[in-house]
Amino acid sequence: MTVVYVDQDGNELATSTIQTGTVGEEYATEPVEIEGYVVIEIPENASGEFGEEAQTVTYVYAKVAGDITVEHVDQEGNALAESSIQSGVVGEEYQTVGKAIEGYTLVEIPANAAGEFKEDPQTVTYVYGQTAADVTVEYVDGNGDPYLIQHLNQGSSGILILHHHLKLKAMLSSKRQRTQQANSEKKLRRSRMSTRK
Structure with missing residues (x-):
């Protein structure tokens, strides 16, 4: 019985081995280690019994690839x-x-x-x-009530609009404070005039 070791194209990769025995005697074979190759096919007759006719056990290998x-x-x-x-x-x-x-x-x-x-x-x-984060920009009127909510992706345009919103809100807040102060002064003047009378 001959044991051969070949690649997928049938090229011999290692020296074949020979086993002898009597008819009916059991045999067993094993693949050999071949550097750079791995066994991909183990033959059905890798083990069995010797017969009257010559037998061939063929192990097939493939080349190990780069990772x-x-x-x-x-x-x-x-x-x-x-x-x-x-x-x-x-x-x-x-x-x-x-x-x-x-x-x-x-x-x-x-x-x-x-x-x-x-x-x-x-x-x-x-x-x-x-991934861009969502920014919610809120615009408010003179009373501080929101009148527009716009969702924008964060970026240069979003930052500019957000900056504009903050500036606008600050201006409105400042205007509101001046108006409140003016109203307070008017009330104070009216109070003084009333006292004089």
Whole structure:
């Protein structure tokens, strides 16, 4: 009985071995370790009994591929989550997915998000952008009552409008104070005039 060790194309990767015995005697075989390769197919007749005819036991191997490193980074290249590793054999298909990261939105799916393992290591990089927070801007009238509420994404325009709102509110508040002060002075003058009479 001959035990052979080949790759997926049938190329011999290690020296074959021979086992002999008598008809009906049991035998057992095992794959050998071959650097850079992994067994992907164990034959049905890896163990059995010797027969009258010659037998061949064939172990099939595949080349170990370079690892796939999956990264999750922001637009500046800073890591947002722990990277993961996928291992396989050359020619085997792989697939990766992005992650849900609080405060961030996926903005770039890499071209090699899915593909085949190769001999060389590969890196799959998912890029995320920071999610804009909602800002509520409130406009008030002269009495301080809101008359418009507008939801805007935070950004330069939102900041400018918010600044305008705060400035407007301060101006109205100042005007209201001046009006109240003027009314108080009028009341005081009327009171004095009444006393004189």
